[in-house]
Amino acid sequence: MSKIHVTTTVNGDLAEFLTDPQTTLLDALRDALGLTGSKEGCGSGDCGACSVLVDGRLVCSCLVLAAEAEGRRIETIEGMAKGGELHPLQQKFLEHAALQCGFCTPGLLVAAKALLDANPDPTEEETRYWLAGNLCRCTGYDKVIRAVLDAAAEMRQARRAA
Amino acid sequence: MSDVLDRPDAGAGFAVVGTRPVRPDGFDKVTGRAAFGADLVMPGMLTGRIKRSPHAHARILGIDARKALALPGVKAVVTGADFPDLASELVEGGEAASNMRDLAVNVMARDKALYEGHAVAAVAAISPAIAEAALDLIEVTYEPLPHVIDVEAAMAPDAPLLHAHLFTEGLESRPTLPSNIAKKHQFVRGDVDAALAAAEVTVEGRYTTKAVHQGYIEPHACVAAMSPDGQCQVWSSSQGHFMVRTYCAKVLALDISDIRVTPAEIGGGFGGKTTVYLEPVALALSRAAGAPVKLVMSRDEVFRATGPTSGGVIEVKLGATRDGTITAAEVTLKFQAGAFPGSPVGTACMTALACYDVPNFRIVGWDVVTNSPKVAAYRAPGAPISAFGVESAVDQLARKLGADPIELRAKNGARNGLKAPYGPTFQAIGYQETLQALKDHPNYAVPLGPNQGRGVAVGFWFNVGGESTAAVHVGEDGTATVVTGNPDIGGSRASMAIMAAEVLGVAAEDVRPVVADTASIGYSMLTGGSRTTFATGMAVVRAAEKVVDELKRRAAGIWSVPVEQVAWQGGKAICLDPAKGDTPPLTLKGLAGQSARTGGPISAEVSLNAQGAGPGFAAHLCDVEVDPETGHVKVLRYTAAQDVGRAIHPAYVEGQMQGGVAQGVGWALNEEYIFDAEGRMENAGFLDYRVPVASDLPMIDTVMVEVPNPRHPFGAKGVGEAPIVPPLAAVASAVSQAIGVRMADLPLSPPKIRAAIDAKGA
Secondary structure: OOOEEEEEEEOOEEEEEEEOOOOEHHHHHHHHOOOOOOOOOOOOOOOOOOEEEEOOEEEEHHHOEHHHHOOOEEEOHHHOOEOOEOOHHHHHHHHOOOOOOOOOHHHHHHHHHHHHHHOOOOOHHHHHHHHHHOOOOOOOOHHHHHHHHHHHHHHHHHHHHO | OEEEEOOOOOOOOOOOOOOOOOOOOHHHHHHOOOOEHHHOOOOOOEEEEEEEOOOOOEEEEEEEOHHHHHOOOEEEEEEHHHOOOOOOOEEEOOOOEEEHHHHHHHHOOOOEEOOOOOEEEEEEEOOHHHHHHHHHHOEEEEEEOOOOOOHHHHHOOOOOOOOOOOOOEOOOOOOOOOOOEEEEEEEEEOOHHHHHHHOOEEEEEEEEEOOEEOOOOOOOEEEEEEOOOOOEEEEEOOOOHHHHHHHHHHHHOOOHHHEEEEEOEOOOOOOOOOOOOOHHHHHHHHHHHOOOEEEEOOHHHHHHHOOEEOOEEEEEEEEEOOOOOEEEEEEEEEEEEEOOOOOOHHHHHHHHOOOEOOOEEEEEEEEEEOOOOOOOOOOOOOHHHHHHHHHHHHHHHHHHHOOOHHHHHHHOEOOOOOEOOOOOEOOOOOHHHHHHHHHHOHHHHOOOOOOEEEEEEEEEEOOOOEEEEEEEEEOOOOOEEEEEOOOOOOOHHHHHHHHHHHHHOOOHHHEEEEEOOOOOOOOOOOOOOOOHHHHHHHHHHHHHHHHHHHHHHHHHHHHOOOHHHEEEEOOEEEEOOHHHOOOOOEEHHHHHHOHHHHOOOEEEEEEEEEOOOOOEEEEEEEEEEEOOOOOOEEEEEEEEEEEOOOOOOHHHHHHHHHHHHHHHHHHHHOOOOOEOOOOOEOOOOOOOOOOOOHHHOOOEEEEEEOOOOOOOOOOOOOOOOHHHOOHHHHHHHHHHHHHOOOOOEOOOOHHHHHHHHHHHHO
16 A cells, blocks of 8 residues: 655644555544644544644544645644743633543643634633534533633733733 | 632631642643553554454354464454453452453453453554454354343343353342342331331332443553563553552463553543453453554444443332421332443442431342443442432422422431441531532522423432552652552642642642552552542651651751651741750751751652541532423533532532533433444444533532541542432433423433423323
8 A cells, every 4th residue: 555645734843744545634643743632532523632723724633634634734732832831721721620631631722722713702602612522521611611711811801912 | 600618717727728729730731741541652562453242142153363363464363262261259449349250251252242342352463454454354253142231121030141150149048040130239227118108298200221431532542561571561541550450460360560550641531440441452462462562442442342330220219207207218229230240239229318317218229230331330330320219209209298309308318427328327427518508509599481490419429548558759959749559530639739738838839749650659549439539648648747757857856856846837847945946947948958968868658548538428409491392401500519528629629520510411311322123332422422512511510518527637528429429310300390290211312301291291
């Protein structure tokens, strides 16, 4: 079986890898590129633990073929903190204790970032429906939703101050 | 959002306990760095896959692996023949004992496949694709057998028999024929028949629940390596790496000292990772292949082959006086155990009436094997199921009497000094305070609109203590490391750091908690039974106290005063000798910096068997609205009150309460194992097995009631399990009130609710 050569951008860096045609983007990220922050919870697009952004669009990387990454811009949890400084969402997840086991956390953070990129001032209900594709079995979502709304408020304030 | 009530010494006495520092492992978990079970890669590692039975019940006539072994890249195939047959032996795992004979057969089938998904063979290969292809080349010849999954059908005398060696335990005389009924449990007090006959008011009901899965988002995963000299290394995601070590040693007949297990971060467990499925298989493959082997389950395998909890039938009859005094209770429980004995029906019996003071009762439980995956512990195992029946019946009684459901529960509720139905006498329980807190909550006074209903329910869980080890090491810069052997499943590193910091008199951030492998710390029972903050926390406190004793000795030596003249306050040694009145204090940092000159490293390790875990009581309130057109239930408001003893890190205590509620709501409304006519699971994925998502739930209000546990240095009680006990009945009673029909069969899916509304109107 011949491999496909893929050239792409991951978290701002050029990335190249060889992949089988049937390999998912999730497996390529985890195995070929060593980016294990994206998790496989189901492999069928139902849990959101593998959420990444492809050209700014939120997707389950288990439902995207690795070969489709060619020429795209991929953003994963590993790229969310800049130079060791946490993104406000990451900081608020810690302050609100919005994670227990932490397995769904990378996917939730990536999905929440996509929400705030699109809508800086979401309501609680909008936040709940946006994150309905990210399963969390530990928290009951209460602290997750509070953390996202708090981060949104802080980011709006920072933008006003800027 | 939350309140803390009844803290007698709030703000006094504790510097760190009760605060909310950022968890020490938080940075890694929000940046994707934390290494979970599937994240480890070893040089030369092979990929394993497991072949599973497509039949719910079948005799295995033969397994031919020759074609698979001939496939290039395949390095090993193992089957039941590669595992020793074990004698029946119960081994304590932490929360419950497991039978090693059954565990070993569950890990890899021998003569029969007992459920769809039962492992029958495993392969290791140089790539996932080759391993997958090899599975199809392993030829298994089956003789399909009749199967049985429904619990009452399995109890019938003519039911298909799972185990020819299984004779019902707990009967007055040993039966002459084998049966699927593994055991009868019974708890009796007083004369229930006479009390029921004399009761002025009675209610009765029959309630059912379906098998539901713990639903942790991380599938089981491990890497295992066995060297030719028999030394074994295992990295795995589990609730207890000492449990993994013990079970691997048993299943493969190895010495415990030859196995070293390193815990990965664990992506949820809820009881479901208190046993092993993959680790012994990975070791057997590694032994055969001579290389490390990684095994990771798919979600499909998690559903088909790992522990759900039992589906059950709960029959309840209550007798009371007209003024609302409950005089009699009869409870019968029938639980699916899955393919091997050991459903949680025993604990379901013990907890069924634990919230109540009932003078006459008879509780009978039946443990029944069925052709479905062997059940595993699930958060307060068994208690939510029996509470669903009992709390639904108490709700019916309250409505029949026109009584306030909280007042009726308080009037008949457990108090200190009461001998619990399962034996011990309650001490320092906070049940009445918890009920009062729920009654006082603003949620209880919110008026209800049309198609809305309100349910109240209570729950009990024992909480456990047991064996734990902790070490505290002081570094030469005055910071400290606290080492334990308990996987951190929901923030326990934070509570360990807080407790050590409280004793040492330093900030939580100055203590680095570490979860060590089985060779690097003494034995600890697994993270389960809501035991870690209580029992391992106690070991942490005792180890920190020993360190403080040592620090005081060092200071006494430096000052040339008796150690009795040294006090430890705020992280400093204070000289109490009046003759040395102007001696400046010695800080932890100062003492640590000169430890080499005063006697060497400062550290302590404590192993203990913690007794006196305080039982937990929870009282919940749920408001719902039912859409009469679609049968959809919307949870409008949810309030959970619980006696937590002392909240060490309140945010993670709230999180336990909220998480338990969410799982309970899923159990009540959505979740169930659905089997087809051949006994194959039809919904083995998160699309069709629907756990609650963010848009299904409201904010979950929590009230932490603090009635300290006198047996813990800071008053901690376990908090993780009690909150899943009340929601099933709280939700069902709310729905029942909203539609005017008692809903007794979970889950309360829209079609079921529509049918109930239609039947009422007809």
